[in-house]
Amino acid sequence: MKELLSGNAAIARGAYESGVVLAAGYPGTPSTEILENLSRYEGVYCEWAPNEKVAMEVGVGAAMAGARVLVTMKHVGVNVAADPLFTAAYTGVNGGLVLVSADDPGMHSSQNEQDNRYYARFAKVAMLEPSDSQEAKDMVRLGLEISEQFDIPVMLRITTRIAHSQSLVELAEPVAREIKPYSKDVKKNLMVPAFGRLRRVNLAERLSRLARYSEQAPVNFIVPGDDRVGVVTSGISYQFVREALPGVSILKLGMTNPLPVQLIKRFAGQVDALYVVEELEPYLEEQIRMLGLKVTGKELLPDTGELNQGLLRRSFAAAGVLPPQPPAGSPVEGLPQAPPRPPVLCPGCPHRGVFYTLQRLKLTVTGDIGCYTLGGLPPLEGMDSCVCMGASIGMAHGIDKAVPGLKGRTVAVIGDSTFLHSGITGLLNAVYNGSDITVLILDNRTTAMTGHQDHPATGRTLMGREAPAVDLAALCRSLGVQRVQVVDPLDMARLKEVIKSEVAAPGPSVIIARRPCVLLTREAGPPVTVDAEKCKGCKMCLKLSCPAISMQDGKSSVDANLCVGCNLCVQVCTAGAMKGGEAGA
Amino acid sequence: MLKPVNVLLVGVGGQGTILASKVLAAAARAAGYDVKVSEIHGMAQRGGSVVTQVRLGEKVYSPLIAEGEADVILAFEQLEALRWLAYHKPGGTIIINNQRLYPVPVLAGAARYPDNIITLIKERVADVQVLDALQMAVECGSAKAANVVLLGALARKLPVEKAVWRQALENTVPPRFLEINNAAFTAGYGARC
Ligand SMILES: Cc1ncc(C[n+]2csc(CCOP(=O)(O)OP(=O)(O)O)c2C)c(N)n1
Numbered sequence: 161m162k163e164l165l166s167g168n169a170a171i172a173r174g175a176y177e178s179g180v181v182l183a184a185g186y187p188g189t190p191s192t193e194i195l196e197n198l199s200r201y202e203g204v205y206c207e208w209a210p211n212e213k214v215a216m217e218v219g220v221g222a223a224m225a226g227a228r229v230l231v232t233m234k235h236v237g238v239n240v241a242a243d244p245l246f247t248a249a250y251t252g253v254n255g256g257l258v259l260v261s262a263d264d265p266g267m268h269s270s271q272n273e274q275d276n277r278y279y280a281r282f283a284k285v286a287m288l289e290p291s292d293s294q295e296a297k298d299m300v301r302l303g304l305e306i307s308e309q310f311d312i313p314v315m316l317r318i319t320t321r322i323a324h325s326q327s328l329v330e331l332a333e334p335v336a337r338e339i340k341p342y343s344k345d346v347k348k349n350l351m352v353p354a355f356g357r358l359r360r361v362n363l364a365e366r367l368s369r370l371a372r373y374s375e376q377a378p379v380n381f382i383v384p385g386d387d388r389v390g391v392v393t394s395g396i397s398y399q400f401v402r403e404a405l406p407g408v409s410i411l412k413l414g415m416t417n418p419l420p421v422q423l424i425k426r427f428a429g430q431v432d433a434l435y436v437v438e439e440l441e442p443y444l445e446e447q448i449r450m451l452g453l454k455v456t457g458k459e460l461l462p463d464t465g466e467l468n469q470g471l472l473r474r475s476f477a478a479a480g481v482l483p484p485q486p487p488a489g490s491p492v493e494g495l496p497q498a499p500p501r502p503p504v505l506c507p508g509c510p511h512r513g514v515f516y517t518l519q520r521l522k523l524t525v526t527g528d529i530g531c532y533t534l535g536g537l538p539p540l541e542g543m544d545s546c547v548c549m550g551a552s553i554g555m556a557h558g559i560d561k562a563v564p565g566l567k568g569r570t571v572a573v574i575g576d577s578t579f580l581h582s583g584i585t586g587l588l589n590a591v592y593n594g595s596d597i598t599v600l601i602l603d604n605r606t607t608a609m610t611g612h613q614d615h616p617a618t619g620r621t622l623m624g625r626e627a628p629a630v631d632l633a634a635l636c637r638s639l640g641v642q643r644v645q646v647v648d649p650l651d652m653a654r655l656k657e658v659i660k661s662e663v664a665a666p667g668p669s670v671i672i673a674r675r676p677c678v679l680l681t682r683e684a685g686p687p688v689t690v691d692a693e694k695c696k697g698c699k700m701c702l703k704l705s706c707p708a709i710s711m712q713d714g715k716s717s718v719d720a721n722l723c724v725g726c727n728l729c730v731q732v733c734t735a736g737a738m739k740g741g742e743a744g745a
Numbered sequence: 746m747l748k749p750v751n752v753l754l755v756g757v758g759g760q761g762t763i764l765a766s767k768v769l770a771a772a773a774r775a776a777g778y779d780v781k782v783s784e785i786h787g788m789a790q791r792g793g794s795v796v797t798q799v800r801l802g803e804k805v806y807s808p809l810i811a812e813g814e815a816d817v818i819l820a821f822e823q824l825e826a827l828r829w830l831a832y833h834k835p836g837g838t839i840i841i842n843n844q845r846l847y848p849v850p851v852l853a854g855a856a857r858y859p860d861n862i863i864t865l866i867k868e869r870v871a872d873v874q875v876l877d878a879l880q881m882a883v884e885c886g887s888a889k890a891a892n893v894v895l896l897g898a899l900a901r902k903l904p905v906e907k908a909v910w911r912q913a914l915e916n917t918v919p920p921r922f923l924e925i926n927n928a929a930f931t932a933g934y935g936a937r938c
Contacts, residue, residue: 164770164780268785292781292808325783325808326770402806470811490813491833491869498828499856501757501848503793539853702853707792710852 165329167322170293171230171260172197173329174300179337180204181227181255184215186581187610188234189269190323191262195232196613199622203337208613208622211549211581212237216244216259223257223313224349226340228304235263235276236548240582242283245313249284250359251349252311252366255340256304259285263319265439266466271529271548273464275440276317280417284363286314286370287417288379291398293327295379295414302379308340310370312363317416319439321396321466371418379414380423382430389481390431392424392444392455397437397467404472405482419447428453433481435460439467505534507708508684508724510604510649510675514573515542516704516732517656523571523663524559528552528583530575530609531677532602540705543573550574550582556597557590568663572599576632577607577615584639590668591640598662598669602649603632604677612680636670649673652731678724685725686741688718694737701729701738749779749802750903751810755829756821757846758792761892764917765819766797768896769903772913773801776905783808792849794825801903819899821878821892822846823862830866839870840898842878842891874898874936881932887922890929897933907934 165173171194175183183206185195199206209215212233219231233241238261245259261279264270280287288303290296296318303314347355374380389408393401394416401410411427413419428434428448436445436457445457460475461467476482505512515535518525519542527536527543528551536543545555556572574583579601590597607613614620619629636644643665647658655673662669687708695715702709708722709729716737718729727740752769756762766782773780778801785796798810812831820826820841833839841863850856859865867873876898882891893914900910910930918926 164774164782320785321783321808324785325781327781327805327808328774328779396808399806399808468809468811469807470814473811490831491866492831495827495830495865495869496859498824499848499850499858501792501794501824501828502850503758504849506792538850538855699854705849705853707849707852710847711854 161331162328163331164326165293165297166193166324166326167290167293167296167318168193168324169197170297170329171300171316171318172201173331174297175230176201176204177297177332177334178301178304179228179335180230180304181337181339182219182222183207183230183232184209184218185232186210186212186215186237187607187613188237188262189610190264190320191232191234191237191260192610192613193323194230194260195622198230206622208615210616212241213244216241216248219257219259220244220248220251223253223255224251225254225342227255228337229255229257230260230300231257232260233262234270235261235274236270236272238276238279239548242279245279245285246283247351248313250351250356250363253307253313254342256307257313258300258303258307258316259313260316260318262323263317263440265319268320271546273440275443276315277416277443278441280315280317284367285417286310286312286415287317288314288414289317289395289416290322290414291395291412292322293325293329296322297329299379299414306370306373310366310373312366312370317395319396367418371421374415374418374420375422377415377420380420381412382427383410383412385409387430388432389435390427390433391435391437392427392448393437394444395439397439400467400469400472401437403469405476413444416444419444421451424448425451425453428455437461437467437472440464502537503534504705504707505531506678507706507722508678508726510673510677511535511602512540512704512706512726513649513652513655513728514600514602514673515540516728517652517659518542518571518573521656521659521663523569524566526552526555526559526570526572528572528574528578530578530602532573532575539703549578550586553583553586553590553597553599556599557586557593557595560595560597561593568596570597571659571663572597574599574601576601576603576605576617577613579632580616580630584635587636587641587668587670588639595668596666598659598671600659601632601670601672603672603674604680605674606677606680608677608679612677632672641668641670643667643669644672645670646672646674649675650726650728652728678726683724685727687720687723687725688727688729689739690716690718691737691739694735696735696737698735700732700734704728704732749800749805751815751817751834752799752801752899752903753810753815753818753829753832754797754799754821755818755825756795757825758795760795760821761889762795762797762821765892765896766799768910768913768917769799769899771917772900772905772910773799775909775913778802779805781805781808794828796829817899817902819895821895824848824858826866827859827862830869833870838872838874838902839866840874840876840895840902841866842895843875844879844891876933876936878933881936882929885928885932886925890922890925893918893926893929894933894936897930898936900930900934
C-alpha cells in the first residue's frame with residue numbers, strides 16, 4: 161500500500177518499521193514532526209530532551225546498551241550535539257544509531273544555512289542523503305544496518321524540501337524490536353587517551369571498510385543517459401536534475417560519506433563533461449576535484465539558498481549544455497511590489513508588551529530564538545541581537561563586564577524552552593562572575609515557535625505522560641540569583657516598574673514574565689472597542705504591532721474577529737479611547 | 746498527460762490552504778496520478794505568507810514549481826496573488842479570492858496595499874477568475890469553508906473527475922462539516938467568475 165507522506169512522516173515510519181526502540185531529539189524546523197509522528201506509533205519510546213546534546217547522549221547510551229536508536233534535530237542542533245557525536249564515532253555503537261540532521265537551505269526558519277554534510281566528514285561518521293520520502297524511509301533501515309555492521313553512527317542528512325515535501329511511500333510491516341546483548345568493554349567505550357588512541361586507529365579501519373561498501377552500495381547508482389553530459393548529484397538536487405536535464409547521465413549518490421571514489425572515477429570516464437549539482441557548499445565538488453578530475457559545479461550554480469529546476473535550466477543554458485531558454489516574458493513587469501507579509505506576534509501574544517516596554521525604556525537587549533524574536537522587528541524593535549539559542553544571557557554578561565557605559569542597562573530576553581535548552585549555564589556564569597544583568601524569561605509554558613512542544617517545565621512529556629514540572633523561579637534561585645520575580649506580562653504598568661527596578665538593582669536579577677501562549681489556551685476575552693470621539697489618531701496603539709489594530713480614516717480601529725481582549729492597547733492609549741472588557745482578561 | 750500539472754496555492758496563515766492542498770493531493774492520487782506536495786508552514790500561525798506547491802502527473806520528480814511554471818495559481822488573498830504572479834505560466838489560469846488581508850507593515854502605515862491588484866493582473870493574464878469565496882462560504886453556512894469554495898473553482902481546471910473530488914473531500918473533512926463543505930465545493934465549482 162502506498163501513502164502520501166512527508167519526508168518527516170516517512171522517517172518516523174522507517175524507524176517504526178526497522179525496530180527502533182528509543183528516539184530522542186529537540187524540536188527545530190524542519191525536523192520536529194519526525195518525533196511527533198513517531199511518538200504516535202505503538203511500542204517506540206520517544207522523548208524531547210532539553211537540548212540536542214542531551215538527546216544525542218541519550219541516544220549514544222541506548223545504542224551502546226544494544227538498542228536501535230533514532231536521534232533528530234535541525235542543522236544547528238548538531239552544533240550543540242557535536243561533542244558527543246565526534247567521540248561516538250570513536251566508541252562506535254552496539255545497536256544501530258541514526259542521527260537525522262535536518263538542514264534548511266534558504267533559511268525558511270533558521271538563523272543560518274550551514275551545510276551539515278561537512279559534519280559527517282569532520283566527525284568521521286557515515287552519511288546518507290535521501291531524495292524523496294520513499295528513500296527517507298528506506299534509508300532509516302539502511303542506516304541502522306550500516307551503523308551496526310560498521311559499528312559507527314550514521315547521519316541521515318535531509319533538507320527542508322525532503323522533510324516537508326510529500327511523496328508516495330510503500331509501507332511495510334515492522335520487524336521485531338530486539339535489543340542486542342551488552343557487555344562491558346572499556347577499551348571500546350571509555351575514551352581515556354590510551355583507549356581513544358586505539359579507537360582512533362580502529363575508526364580509520366572502519367572508515368576504509370565503509371569506503372569499500374560505498375563503492376557497491378545500492379543507494380549509489382548510475383542513471384544511464386546521453387554520455388556527453390554527466391551529472392553527480394545527491395539529495396533533493398537529484399530531483400531537480402531529473403526535471404531540468406532529462407536524458408543526461410546521472411551518478412546519484414545516496415551515500416555521501418565516505419564517497420564511492422572508484423565509482424565516481426568510472427562515471428567520469430564514461431562522460432565527456434562532468435558536472436556536480438548540489439545545494440549550498442561545494443561538498444561533493446571539492447572531493448571530486450581532489451581526485452584529479454575536471455568538474456564544473458559552483459562556477460555554474462549558486463552556493464547560497466535552494467536550487468530548483470528553473471534555476472538549473474537557466475544555468476545549464478548559460479553553460480551551453482541546454483539550448484538557450486526562451487525569454488520568460490514575465491507577467492510581473494511594471495507591477496507594484498507586493499508589500500512584505502512578515503510573520504507577527506499573534507493577537508493576545510504575551511510577548512508583545514514586553515518588547516513594547518523594553519523599547520520605551522531604551523535598554524540594550526540581547527535576545528534569543530523563539531516566537532519572541534519577532535519582538536525585534538519594527539515597529540516593536542525591542543531587541544538588539546539574536547545569535548543562537550541561549551546566547552542572550554552570555555552576551556548580556558559580556559556587555560556588562562566589558563562596556564562601562566552599558567553596565568546596568570543591559571537586559572537578556574529568553575524563552576522558557578530556550579532557557580532550559582541552554583540558558584541555565586549562562587545564568588550560572590552571570591551569578592558566578594558577578595553580573596549586573598537582568599534576565600527576562602518569557603515563560604509562555606511551551607515551545608511555541610516550533611508548534612507547541614512540551615519541555616521540562618510544562619508538566620507533560622512527548623508521549624503524553626504527566627511529568628514533574630521544573631519550577632523556574634526556584635531553579636534560578638538555586639543557581640544563586642537573589643532577585644527573582646514573577647510578573648504577568650499583560651499588566652504593563654507593573655511590568656515596566658519591575659524591569660526598571662531590577663535593572664537598577666545591583667547583581668543579577670531574573671524576571672519571569674509568565675502567561676501561557678494564546679494559541680495554547682485559546683481563551684478570548686471580549687474584544688476591545690474604540691471610542692472614535694476620543695481617538696486622537698496618535699497611532700500609539702500601532703506601535704504594539706498587533707494584527708487586530710489598524711487606522712481607518714485617521715482613527716484607530718480594532719478587528720473584533722482577531723482581537724482576543726488582551727487589553728494591551730487599552731493600556732497604551734493615552735486618550736482613553738480604547739475600551740476593554742475586564743482588565744487582563 | 747506527459748508533463749506534470751503544477752498548482753500553486755498561496756495565502757495567509759490561517760486561511761486553510763493546507764486543507765485545500767490535502768484534498769487536492771488526495772483527489773489527484775485517487776485519479777491515479779503521481780503526486781508531490783511541498784509546503785512551507787513554519788510561521789503559518791503567525792500570519793505570514795504561506796505557499797503550498799502541488800504537482801501531479803504520470804511521474805513527478807521535483808516537488809517544487811519554478812517561476813513561470815504554475816498552470817494554476819489559486820490565490821486565497823489578493824496581495825498574495827500579486828506576490829506569486831511570477832510563477833504564472835503563460836497560458837495558465839489564476840483564480841483569486843477577492844479578500845484583502847492587510848499585513849502589519851500596511852496596518853502600521855509603513856507600506857501601501859496596492860488598490861487595483863485584480864485589474865493589474867487581468868491586464869497581463871488572459872484567464873483570471875475572481876470570486877468572493879468568503880461571501881459564498883457564508884451563504885453555504887460557514888465563513889470557514891471559503892477554502893473549499895476555492896477548491897471547487899480549482900477542481901474545474903484540473904484533469905480529475907468531479908466524483909473523485911467529492912470522495913476526496915469526504916475523506917478529508919470531519920463528517921459534521923461535510924454538508925457545508927459539499928455546498929461550498931459545489932458553489933465554487935459552478936461559480937461564474
Ligand atoms: C540549537 C537549536 N535548536 C533548535 C532550534 C529551533 N528553535 C528555535 S527557537 C526554539 C524554542 C522556542 O521556544 P521558547 O524559547 O519557549 O520561545 P517561544 O517560541 O515559546 O516564544 C526552537 C526549538 C534552534 N534555532 N537552535
